[in-house]
Amino acid sequence: MSRTWTAALVIIGDEILSGRTQDKNVGQIARWLNLQGIRLSEVRVVPDIEARIVEAVNELRARNDYLFTTGGIGPTHDDITVDAIAVALGVPVVEHPEARAMLERYYARIGGELTPARLRMARVPQGADLIDNPVSGAPGIKVENIFIMAGIPHITAGMLEGLTGTLEGGRPLVSVTVGAHAPESEVADILIAVQKAHEGTAIGSYPFFKEGRVGSNFVIRAEEEEVASACAEELAEKLRGAGYAPTLGGL
Amino acid sequence: MSRTWTAALVIIGDEILSGRTQDKNVGQIARWLNLQGIRLSEVRVVPDIEARIVEAVNELRARNDYLFTTGGIGPTHDDITVDAIAVALGVPVVEHPEARAMLERYYARIGGELTPARLRMARVPQGADLIDNPVSGAPGIKVENIFIMAGIPHITAGMLEGLTGTLEGGRPLVSVTVGAHAPESEVADILIAVQKAHEGTAIGSYPFFKEGRVGSNFVIRAEEEEVASACAEELAEKLRGAGYAPTLGGL
The missing domain is CATH 3.40.980.10 (MoaB/Mog-like domain)
Incomplete structure (x- = not known):
């Protein structure tokens, strides 16, 4: 890294x-x-x-x-x-x-x-x-x-x-957001498991209450696009498995 | 104090x-x-x-x-x-x-x-x-x-x-705002003189550009209402003396 x-x-x-x-x-x-x-x-x-x-x-x-x-x-x-x-x-x-x-x-x-x-x-x-x-x-x-x-x-x-462009830096951090009408407390275990399975990622959980519905945006950050994407896809899959309809890009 | x-x-x-x-x-x-x-x-x-x-x-x-x-x-x-x-x-x-x-x-x-x-x-x-x-x-x-x-x-x-009301505190800080269509850099000396003349006050200067005009709000903070008010009045008077039309309460 x-x-x-x-x-x-x-x-x-x-x-x-x-x-x-x-x-x-x-x-x-x-x-x-x-x-x-x-x-x-x-x-x-x-x-x-x-x-x-x-x-x-x-x-x-x-x-x-x-x-x-x-x-x-x-x-x-x-x-x-x-x-x-x-x-x-x-x-x-x-x-x-x-x-x-x-x-x-x-x-x-x-x-x-x-x-x-x-x-x-x-x-x-x-x-x-x-x-x-x-x-x-x-x-x-x-x-x-x-x-x-x-x-x-x-x-x-x-x-x-x-x-812009004059400061030495590293790789920009990439983020991918997965949104779902899932209360974060219902899917806390899924978040832990998925983050653990994808080294170099950090998943932030941001609950919301919009248009009368509770939900959360899960923001996956990583240094590499592929790492973040793979993590987001597994998270979406696990959320679907738990009965939610996740949206890549967030809600 | x-x-x-x-x-x-x-x-x-x-x-x-x-x-x-x-x-x-x-x-x-x-x-x-x-x-x-x-x-x-x-x-x-x-x-x-x-x-x-x-x-x-x-x-x-x-x-x-x-x-x-x-x-x-x-x-x-x-x-x-x-x-x-x-x-x-x-x-x-x-x-x-x-x-x-x-x-x-x-x-x-x-x-x-x-x-x-x-x-x-x-x-x-x-x-x-x-x-x-x-x-x-x-x-x-x-x-x-x-x-x-x-x-x-x-x-x-x-x-x-x-x-509310459960934490021990002191006196709430009082603030009075004087606004004027004066660039702050034109009245910097007035601010220094007025603040010095009124012990226990601090004057903050907040420039703005609104509706096509440049101006500043000067916020006077003090622990006592009378101290802040006296300071605001002198500031307004000095600004009038310099050719501006100050507004108590700010712009």
Whole structure:
């Protein structure tokens, strides 16, 4: 089996912890990572407090191939991500000339002034490269194995677009879903037996209640298409044997 | 100032980390905690792997008043939360007679059988109490300062309902929002000055782009209504002075 590449995500945001804002970045980053052959292995949401960001960043960058952060890179006083990551890495914060040039062009184009607050967005931990931001002026930042992204989901989506194919990864995880109007508790033994019989698979069970009927989607994940498919077929067969009418692709 | 009560949340779920499922529990638990006078101080999303759950639970229960978990308490092989938390606490897993009775009543009522898989949902770490589940048969679990909740958001909502008012907390955090069609980068200095002038407040800045116009909502949080209001009023006044037309309550 090939080596598994992993990433972690630190979400910096009082607004998520207060329940004010619904996070949308976990899902989009997770799905994007899957396509790069990298698995999202942990997410932490921490408040806008430097020590808490430093702790999470240092723990997670050490034990993953990549670390992503979202949030806290805007122009206001509560945007402290760059400073916190510089502290975590033990490097100073410097102005990145290319970032400054990007901001100058952006504000010239939209007819705004490059105020000191906006210039904050040209600050990076020393040694950093920029990640292109096709939506607004302020770039994302790459430093060591850390990718500093925006909090606003469609800006992060644009940054991910530009990073596609640039990170070394393994094989994308393949998933096949089998759905059935079976309560998961009725077929728990079947799931165990089928997963055991197919090495390298993991079967997740996700119950639902839709249109007045109870059912479950069983998601089979594996590194190889054939392994996942063979597992899905045996699961479907066993479910049919137990009196259900399974649907490949899920319900 | 009164003592600050905090809680952390561990989300147990491969389905969140794979990007398959959008979490809805952070927001609802955060908002519910705010009403109990408890602040959500950290969230971790970890995979369905015992050692990872144990690590997160032990780190976060030690440094918060309360720890909530969601996910992994169903009847299938991938539901390992109870076992992991028992390991974290160093206690055995036992069958809770009242939980068994609840499941018996539930399955008798809906005309199902209490299979061994379903009986798994009566297992608790030794010493645990139950949390009522008004939606489906399987109860939540309280053990020491840990609250083990369902992954399915409307079931967790039902469990929270039953816990309302039972946890000791401090003063609920009050928030007041001031909105303006001001780019946050234009008013960054005002935010710093106003926050400094009002001790005990924190101002969050949340930019938006709606109906073709750029603007920001500034959320002022404080423990006391009067403190938050006074801060909001000064902020509104300063924004008016800078040529904007702020709206109390936000945009």
